[in-house]
Amino acid sequence: MKVNQLAWRNLWRNRKRTLITAASVFFAVFFALVMRSFQLGTYEKMYSDVIQSYSGYLQLQNPSYLDEPNLDNGFTVDSVLVSRLEKDPNVEAVVPRIESFALAAAGSRTQGVMVLGVEPESESKALNIRNRIVRYKLTPEALEALKGEDLPSRLGKNFELFAGEAFTEAKDMASILGVGKRDTASLLPVLTRHTAYPGSYLSSGETGYAIIGNGLSDYLGAVPGDTIVLMGQGYHGTSAAGLYVVRGVVSMPNPEIDNRFVCITLDDARWLYAAPEMATSAIIGIRNSEEKELAATQERLREVAGDELAVRNWKEMNALLLNQMEADNKSGAIMIGILYLVIAFGVFGTVLMMMAERRREFGMLISIGMRRGRLAGVVGLEMLLIGLLGVVAGVIASLPVVFMGHARPLRFTGEMARMYEDYGFEPVMPMLLPDTYYLWQVVVVLLILTVAISFSVRKIFKLNVINALRA
Amino acid sequence: MKVVEINEVQKTYHDTEVEVRAVNGVTLSFEKGDFAVIVGPSGSGKTTLLNLIGGLDQPTAGEIIVAGHRLSELKPSELIDFRMEHVGFVFQSYNLIPVLTAAENVGFIMSLQKWPKEKRMARTDELMEAVGLSDRHKSRPSQLSGGQQQRVAVARALAPRPEFILADEPTANLDSKSAETLLDIMEKLNREEEMTFIFSTHDVRVMKRARRVITLEDGKVVSDVRTNHSA
Ligand SMILES: Nc1ncnc2c1ncn2[C@@H]1O[C@H](COP(=O)(O)OP(=O)(O)OP(=O)(O)O)[C@@H](O)[C@H]1O
């Protein structure tokens, strides 16, 4: 009788217990994986949102700009350096820009804003502000017009909930408003007809236009075609003021940015701040953004940039966001830790019960000449099989969920969506594809099994045969 | 030929407050082919003595020599191998491995000893036949009666041809008819295979069938009688 044969048969002698134990491991692994995938996917999305809409992967900066981000810590753009940086195989483009502060006013309202001066054409090689132009919005007029239409009543409630909401894509609007897949074809034309919002992106060569965040637009009551005033301090204390016509409204993912976002052309910004030829940073558009490649690129560019200018990566520039996510990540890890702790006790309970039940049998086996090591091998293998059954099943069951959740991220609708937005999140929960976090779940379960197995192996080696036989 | 020699053996337990001399100076020997039974009141030390002979426990004093091995000189792991090679055990109950069939149980020790498959199968068949269960090869222990289970246990103990078989109250859980059948089988195997049997019992039926009756009282041998009746 081979060890593995004996273990296999023992597994099925208490079929229910084996299955319940394996099932508890299965559920722990499954939930941990799905939870992790959501969590990590959400971080990924936040990172890529901020990278693509604002910071880019790498920036060229004055070394002191990171700590004191103001115009006085800007630098003069050296076109020779720019073209040398652009020669790097992984660099798509180097796009100078100016980031500064100003007071924005329209009518009787004023708001402190962040002014971004960009080169409209080359900017899109590094960022995607262009894709965030609002094309649909639930303005009061739009809502009024929609009331006149014959629409399903549940939509009416969501219209109230999302009054003022802006959308870039019609399908996002449909999904947030809870228009079912079946109704999309019939309802979408009606929705888009009434909610269509004017506006377009900046183009280089033009002067006197601005793009503003949707939140800011609401606050100032400034819509495309209106004029806003920007007032602030220019380079080395000069005073800065200018009039700009709103060209379009953008919906920025982060509400902090959305409420304070103004974008003008780089030339206008240089003029406004009296800082010709200058930039506060240059976004470096990257072709391959994989972590390793990115680090290598940063290293190469540092060589080229020399000591005068610093090359910063997105992690350095978004330290605050990273910290927040790190804290959130920890709380998630604790949740999963508790989940596994519960499972560990469950597995341990099974082991204890099994050891007690089979004490006599173990005594008999050792008496008739089965070595303790061999017996421990049988019992260890049994537990390993139970654990692996749970892990493998959990991993397999999670795969379709994770792949689905990645390909078609979960979007909240209705009140859930509102709640997410109020907390400053996009109501989307994308999932991260299997990665090292999968490996971790397996490692944790193996760890639990190792403890359980070493416990029972110890028990077997310390078993008093005489007492076991008496029992 | 002496199979087992026991010299001045003592076994003292200190577990409780009081010291219990479970075996208190026993000198005995068993010959090849013995069909011996140890009797005595409950607590007289029968089980303890059998455990000592079988190498399951070490004496506090004295010496036990089995097939040339001084048991006191063997390390715990060597004792396990010693038992596998030289001693057959039959316990009062729960003898069998529940997940194995009757035939696999009979073959179990032989496979621990790495017998080649054909030899093992042949020996299993022979013994299943000898204990009258040749039609129950594939039955699991739970599908067998108590008497049948004990017969399988005897067959398993006997299969690898150990030096002797120790049976601690093998009939205690059996009805008369099953007990008689088991004894018939053991007697037959004692004769045909010249197998030495040493058992303990409270059972008069067993005593009557034995050819040697050793009586223990308070851990001491009070009588050792060879009777003449043969099977
Ligand atoms: N592990 C132990 N710890 C303490 N005392 C023990 C132990 N094993 C046996 N004893 C004691 O040793 C004495 C002999 O016990 P043993 O089991 O050998 O008797 P026995 O003749 O087999 O009795 P029975 O007929 O009831 O099976 C008893 O007094 C018993 O309480």
Ligand SMILES: [Mg+2]
């Ligand atoms: Mg006893």
